[in-house]
Amino acid sequence: MLEPWIFIALLLGAGMLLPGVTIVANWLLAPKKPNPIKQSIYECGIETVGETYIQLKGGYYIYALIFVVFDIEAVFMFPWAVAFDKLQLYMVMEGVIFILILAAGLAYAWRKGVLEWV
Amino acid sequence: MDWQDFLSVLPFIIVAGWATILLLVDLWIPANRKGITAGLAVLGLIAAIAAVISRFGIEREAFDGMIIVDGFSSFLQLLFLGVGVIAIAQAYDYLRRRDIERGEYYILLLYSLSGMLLMASAGDLIVVFLAVELLSIPLYVLAAFAIPKADSEESALKYFLLGAFASGFLVYGIALVFGSTGTTALSGMVAAIESAETTPILLLVGSGMILVGLGFKVAAVPFHMWTPDVYQGAPTSVTSFMAVGAKAGGFAALLRIFISALPGAAVMWMPLTMWIAALTMAWGNIAAISQTNIKRMLAYSSIAHAGYIFMALPAAATPEVAPEAVRAALFYLVTYAITNLGAWGVVLAMEKAEGSGLEIEDYSGLGKKRPALALAMALFMLSLTGIPPTVGFMGKFYLFQVVIDANLIWLALVGVVTSLISAYYYLRVIVVMYMRDGEPEVRSEALLNSTIFITAFGTFFFGILPGFLLKMINQVSLLDLFR
């Protein structure tokens, strides 16, 4: 009756173990020589100005979202490009449609003025 | 894979593709002429309706069983598309009135519809999940359409958070089913139950979670609590669409999964669904009594009706009754769709620009001021109660009969008693309309009026002559997954 649960329990354990091991190993193995510069907040190599807990502009979020979308597109396009000469026609068409859909999204965002940074 | 496969999902492709194209077209339509977008959206829906009708009577599987085309899916798709047309017609003037007219409304509606279409013909749990998300996410956005109104935002956020929570259950359930059977295909579930001596417990747990996820979509007790808040806060035109479309979509998946993929485990899920049905009917109807806001009242009413449709599931556990149960559920869905769209249409007509006029008391004197509208509302209320000569009576009659055929007398009794309770709050609306004096402020917009007229006519017509609908439904059957 409970046989399948053993599998799940093992999976759960393994799942918690893996990140745990890396974190603990990191904590154990890393040399600890702190100084104020090392402990300051890292922000793209530029020093922070003012309070860090501030409300961000919504546009920033959408901007990031569109960036991520095209990131993902690239992820799909690489294998697609590599296997291009082995693909059947409809697979190519599917790829094209995928890009067109994303392009439509971009066009929409563009027209709506999302890409303007005000 | 061949072109036939694409033809099988043609309605979906038409609606989703048309939505994407409209998204671009709409960018160049001036803000004060968004009626063009609405008209184009309706054109797309008509094309999809033609596509569905053209393949009526065909039964096949496509994309290796991911998509199922059968009478069940075609019928539901027709229902969804019809609901879509009416929803667009209802929204047009309402959006203008509330000054939230944007072309995206119709586009999001199309996307949501495409999810429903996919749901109707899903033959694989992955497709079910995809469809649920495609159905829901545009609805979350639509619920927030009256931004920056606080209730609309609150409604959308609640719906989104709880929806995501429920989706978690759903996807986790799918994962467990996959873990147990090694496939996500519905036919795989059938095979797994057939081959094993006892039903694998992982499969059961997985399907239980799927039940939770879909139970949330159809607002069954105890997964219903979001409903009144969300229905009340969302713009009324969205509520109308959500109450009918999303619920029908959820039931499409529930019926498909439990009746056609899990009949082997019926002994297990029968008592559970029975209790859910009974609880939902009781809770929805009892809680509706103390509502003073018409939107909340109709929200509880929609919960109660989910309970009635849910009765088809335990009834279908008896194999001989199963085909009839599916048909009764479909008939009830049509009943519910026609009547509810009409009732929400009246609510739309009564709502004022700033969003007030939604208390039941505001309906005082409607019978004198707008006799036709009041008559239509009275008809809808009678239909929701299930009093002849309305289609609601036929729906309840058919459903109760199936439940009794399956020997679930006490469940049918619960249904009858809760229907009696429901008369209390439905008839109160009629009493307020006709017997109280008042000066309601009512809009008269051609499109909205015509939707109310059409639904009222349907409510009455199918109430007297249900034969046409029954004939159509009698040809519906679920594709046998195990042939």
Added chain:
Amino acid sequence: MVLLEVVQGGGLFAYAPLIIALPILGLITNIIFGRRLGERFAGIVASGVVALAFVIAILQFLALQAHPEGVTIPIAEWISVGSLSVSWAIKVDTLSTTMMLMVTGVSTLIHIYAIGYMHEDVRFQGDPGRYTRFFIFFNLFVAAMMVLVSADNYLMMFVGWEGVGLCSYLLIGFWYEKGEDGIGNAVAGKKAFITNRIGDFGFLIAMFLIFGAVGSLGFEEVFDWAHAFGEENVLIISVITLFMLLGVAGKSAQLPLFVWLPDAMAGPTPVSALIHAATMVTAGVYLIVRSNPLFSVTASTSNIVAIVGTATAFFAATIAVGQFDIKKVLAYSTISQLGFMVAAAGLGAYVAAIFHLINHAFFKALLFLASGSVIQGIEAGHHHAEHEGADIEEPFDPQDMRNMGGLRSRMKVTFWVYLIGALALSGFPPLAGFFSKDEILVDARLENPALFFLLLAAAFLTTFYMGRQVFLVFFGKARSEPAAHAKENPPVMWVPLVILGVLSVVSGALNLPKIHTLTDWLGTTIEHVHITEFSFSVAGLAVVFSIVAVVLAWMIYGRKPIEKGEADPLRKILGPIFVGMENKWWVDELYDFLFIRPYVAICWFLADVVDWRILHDWFHDSVLASAYRNGSQWLAQVFDLGIIDGIGNGLGNITKGASQRLRFVETGYVRNYALAILVGGLLTLTYFIFG
């Protein structure tokens, strides 16, 4: 060539449903657009759809050439209760197609005529808005008539039967606020409707009996049954056919239910021509002919039918002699001619009945339309005379023949077509009426000499009153100012008249002696067809009678035309008999005395004495009320308040309380809702794992 193939393949039958659909389409179009797009549009649409229906009827006729056995086209299942199963199906055979051709053809002409007639009429009556309504009713009538003749079962036929009755009612009372005392027309409509109800009641009973005996209402099943088991069921068939005869008497205005038809002349003249002369009133004849397998079985009913028809033919003819209203004469003439048809059907001469029906449709429609033309001509003259300041006695009745005279020269076309119609009706060879009436007379002589002589007398009277009418209207000098100023109507009115005139001349050729086209044609549908040979002695006798009648009419009315204000010369000759004719033999008064007054008295008795005094004053107020008061006192105080209300309120309060409590669960916090889902989910899983 293609057409020929389609014809021979029977493909044209598929268009038959259009014959009903087209008039309906027309009336819907007129309901929606008629008022907005004006008179011309409404008239053309209405006439156009009927003309198209006529074309469809011709197509059916062509198709029947290749397939004389006909077809039944199912449209939809209608009623299916227990063993009763009735469907909408259109029966196309030679009989129904004959009726379709006649009805749509005559209707087309009358529709066209009505375009012109109603244009004047609505203006004369002072409400031009009703023009469209007229054509809507007219199209509805054609549709209902088509349902009636194309039915393949009694129930569907009954739908058409009631439909034409309704249209008749609507159109008789078309000017419902006009007429005697402002409600004369409405009363006439009501009378027609109620009298018809009596007939319909007979038809209904007949249908019930048929269903009881046969278990079906389809013509085919019923007739097959009559063939197979008719002999041993003569009694029930006799009863069925007798009740059917009651229906026929109502619809086709036979004794004793004919009284509505003369009053029905209150409708506009095209209505009189189409509904109350050419088509609807012949429905009864059609019913008998259609049901011939039933009537053939029972000799007794057939005899009664023949006697009723003959009696009606003679009786109505005598009344027609004494009428002064131009349309009333024609109305009684119609009743009389319908009597001829019914008599023929009763004698088993079904083909002769249909033959006379068709001929009668042509010449009686012609006569009515021509009389309408006369009336309108005189009305136009009335207006004209008023303009010139002539002295006219008011109220002026434009339909009274005593106000006419000398119209021959002023309305030439109308005169000639009227003369043709009158001759055709009188049965002068070689016009239409000669052949069909002769066929009936020959059959009567073979079957029943007594009836033969009565029919011959009716034919004689027919010629006489038509001669009287023609002489009074068209000859002599004008007896009033309007008649002196009468003028001919526009072509839209007289062209249909001319066409009908030509048809009245030639339609006798449908069933010429020795050739028998119609007999052969209908022989495929009607089973008991016998060929009636032409008899010179009968024909000669009839013609001699007719000539004598004309001469007599000329002697009385033609030689010395009556002067203005002079009494009818016949009054002196016939004395009290003429008074009887003039007063319609007091049938209406008799009915009033026999039925209506006793009925009213019974109603009063029931209402005043039984209901009010006994039931209300005594029984209710004294007996019931006191018992009730005491009983309810107890029930209310003790039983209801104490026990029932306790339970009812208790249940209600519990439900309401539960509802109130459920409200508190709905907190509005997402976290609580999510918790509910989680708990529900956990319960579900627990059940599945441990359940």
